Amino acid sequence: MILEAQHIEKKFGDFRALDDVSVSVRQGTIFGLLGPNGAGKTTLIRLINRISRPDKGVILLDGRPMTDGDVQRIGYLPEERGLYKKMKVGEQAVYLAQLKGLSRREAEKRLIQWFEKFEIASWWNRPVEELSKGMQQKVQFIVTVLHEPSLLIFDEPFSGFDPVNATLLKNEILALRKKGATVIFSTHNMASVEELCDDIALINKSKVVLSGSVSHIRRSYSRNLFEVVTLAIDSPLSLSAEYRIQSHRTLEGEEIYRIALSEGCSANSLLSAIMPQRQIVSINELLPSMNDIFVETVKEGGAE
Secondary structure, eight states, X not given: OOEEXXXXXXXXXXXXXXXXXEEEEOTTOEEEEEOSTTSSHHHHHHHHTTSSOOSEEEEXXXXXXXXXXXGGGEEEEOSSOOOOTTSBHHHHHHHHHHHTTXXXXXXXXXXXXXXXXXXOXXXXXXXXGGSOHHHHHHHHHHHHHTTOOSEEEEESTTTTOOHHHHHHHHHHHHHHHHTTOEEEEEXXXXXXXXXXXXXXXXXXXXXXXXXXXXXXXXXXXXXXXXXXXXXXXXXXXXXXXXXXXXXXXXETTEEEXXXXXXXXXXHHHHHHHHTTTOOXXXXXXXXXXXXXXXXXXXXXXXOO
């Protein structure tokens, strides 16, 4: 594990922001930190960045307690964006890169490459206040990753991006993982979680209520629901009570069935029931989306 938070507690006055929270982040993975507003996600991120300290518990980096010096190994993009509005874009990016330990020459070299990739090179000598919100976010993303940190933390990285630029950002995050970086990001965009994340932790009311790999979690919430596509024929499909047809439609010579299986039934038994009556084109299990799981889990916990 590259990062472990063990039994973390944090209070602000009488408000308990984190209550015995433990998470583990595997090296070279993308880890989603999920939860409704006010659940404690940003508090945990701030603790990892040593902006504040836990009241109880410990945060480990590579198996040892974190120190202030470890912050240089982290690239952090906070949800609250902040650039100096009157400074020129390039000048400010170089300044921020130097704060992360790069020489001016190396910072300019890397920035030019990133600015060209993100198609903002023409804005180098323009003041930040002339940039759109999305373009300012591009600049901050570049500065966050420029010093090639081993651990990247993004708080709501896709907020304010149009679909084209959100896709650009997702592709860059995947490329960073491929190069060996570990990524933690907090988001309300569950579609992005399914696209990007290897593992997640869901925090609700200051506690971790769900954690694990995305594939395992979706499988554990399986409802034994299948979509079966067959070639269309005139006679109706007849199934026993163990197989409940929830919906049926015909499209371009094919019939599409949504079928719920009773406990103990399997995809193989469903195929055996259908094959004497239809030529099967495809069968797919309909696993719940991460959005469905998020909503269900938070409702069960009584989110405020």
